[in-house]
Amino acid sequence: MPRAAETKDDRLQVRLDAESKSVLQRAASYRHKTVSQFVLATAMEEAEKVIRENEVVTLSGPDWKVFYDALTNPPAPNAALRKAFAKYKKATG
Incomplete structure (x- = not known):
């Protein structure tokens, strides 16, 4: 997770329809986050999950x-x- 002292220089732009934006805004408000904070946190959680599923071997x-x-x-x-x-x-x- 990025530290507070790190600068955020990279940008990711996403085009979406009005309904999707509205859903993201509602969800972000429930978490008391901006849409950017909500989308980044959610995307990072999913990305880490996908990486674990593909790079970690679990044995019985x-x-x-x-x-x-x-x-x-x-x-x-x-x-x-x-x-x-x-x-x-x-x-x-």
């Missing part, structure tokens, strides 16, 4: 155990993995 207890076990006790490399590593090493080495 059993799934976490399987994942943790695979990280702490990985299986020995099989032939396909050894071949892929050799190919990678040759391409990058």
Whole structure:
């Protein structure tokens, strides 16, 4: 969230119909905010939610155990993995 000392130099313009503007004004007034404050706060909440949904992985207890076990006790490399590593090493080495 922006700190009070930060300057706000960027601008976002939105075209909307009269009914949409009226709805936003009503909602903003219920929150005791300006329309700009209301729209920015609401948009930021939704943006953060979308980012969390796409960038955060949540595992159940059993799934976490399987994942943790695979990280702490990985299986020995099989032939396909050894071949892929050799190919990678040759391409990058």
